[in-house]
Amino acid sequence: MIDIHCHILPGTDDGPETIEESLEMCRIAALDGIKVIVATPHFRPGISESSQEKVSDLIAILMDKVKQECIDLQILPGSEVTFTAEMPDYIRNNEYLTINGNGRYFLTEFYPSAVPLHWETVLLSMLHSGYVPVLAHPERNSFFMNNPEGLSAIVRSGVLVQITAMSVTGELGEEIQRLSIFLLKHNLVHVIATDAHSSVHRVPMLAEAVSIAADVIGKEHASALVTSVPAAITGGKTVIFPPPQLSDQKKKRWPQNILMQ
Numbered sequence: 001m002i003d004i005h006c007h008i009l010p011g012t013d014d015g016p017e018t019i020e021e022s023l024e025m026c027r028i029a030a031l032d033g034i035k036v037i038v039a040t041p042h043f044r045p046g047i048s049e050s051s052q053e054k055v056s057d058l059i060a061i062l063m064d065k066v067k068q069e070c071i072d073l074q075i076l077p078g079s080e081v082t083f084t085a086e087m088p089d090y091i092r093n094n095e096y097l098t099i100n101g102n103g104r105y106f107l108t109e110f111y112p113s114a115v116p117l118h119w120e121t122v123l124l125s126m127l128h129s130g131y132v133p134v135l136a137h138p139e140r141n142s143f144f145m146n147n148p149e150g151l152s153a154i155v156r157s158g159v160l161v162q163i164t165a166m167s168v169t170g171e172l173g174e175e176i177q178r179l180s181i182f183l184l185k186h187n188l189v190h191v192i193a194t195d196a197h198s199s200v201h202r203v204p205m206l207a208e209a210v211s212i213a214a215d216v217i218g219k220e221h222a223s224a225l226v227t228s229v230p231a232a233i234t235g236g237k238t239v240i241f242p243p244p245q246l247s248d249q250k251k252k253r254w255p256q257n258i259l260m261q
C-alpha cells in the first residue's frame with residue numbers, strides 16, 4: 001500500500017518530535033503493509049514553511065535508519081499545503097511542494113470548520129494550469145458535512161479527494177465515519193491515506209480502513225484507493241475514475257460555513 005499523506009518527519013510540524021518516533025511510525029506502517037509513504041509536512045504559506053532542503057535532509061536521515069533496521073519502506077517528499085489565497089503561487093513557484101515533486105499532483109487542506117470563498121474557482125484554475133489538486137480529508141470539514149454534494153462538481157472537473165483512514169474506521173467520530181461511507185458509496189473518494197501524526201494516537205495504518213471500505217464498495221475498488229491510484233499520483237500519471245454518483249446541485253443552505261477572506 002501507498003500512503004500519500006503522512007506527517008512522519010521529525011520536528012517539522014505537529015507530527016513526531018524526534019527521529020525515534022518517526023522511526024517507530026515507519027515500523028508501524030511497514031507492519032500494516034504500507035510500502036511507500038509520502039512525507040507531507042504542513043506548509044502554511046507565509047506562516048509555517050519547510051524548505052525543500054529541510055524536507056530532503058530529514059527524509060535522507062530517516063531513510064538511513066529505515067535501511068539500518070531493514071524496514072521495507074520508501075519515503076517520498078511532499079507537503080500538505082493549507083488552502084490560502086497565496087497557495088496557487090506557492091505551488092506554481094515551488095515544485096517540491098507537489099507530491100513526490102512531480103509538478104502535477106498536490107495535497108491541499110482547508111481549515112476544518114469552513115471553506116474559503118472562491119475555493120472552487122481556485123481549484124479549477126489550478127486544474128487549468130496543469131495541476132491536479134488532491135483535497136485532503138473533506139469528510140472532517142463541517143461545510144461538507146452539511147453539503148456533501150458540494151464535492152460532486154469539483155470532482156467531476158478533475159479534483160481528487162483523499163479521506164483519512166481513521167475517519168473510515170470511526171475513530172474520529174460517528175458523523176465523520178458516516179460521511180466517509182457516504183462519499184465512498186458515491187464515487188467521491190479517490191484515495192485513503194493515514195494523515196498520521198504520531199506513533200501513538202494518529203498512527204500510520206491503512207489496512208483496517210481498507211477492509212471496511214471493501215464492505216462498502218468491494219474489495220478491488222477499496223484496494224485501488226491505497227495501491228494503483230496513489231501509485232499513479234506519486235508517479236505523476238493520469239488515472240480515470242468513474243463519475244460521482246451524486247447530484248452536484250447546491251442546496252438552499254449552501255452559503256453556511258463559507259469563510260470570507
Ligand SMILES: [Fe+2]
Nearest residue numbers: 005007080195
Ligand atoms: Fe495532514
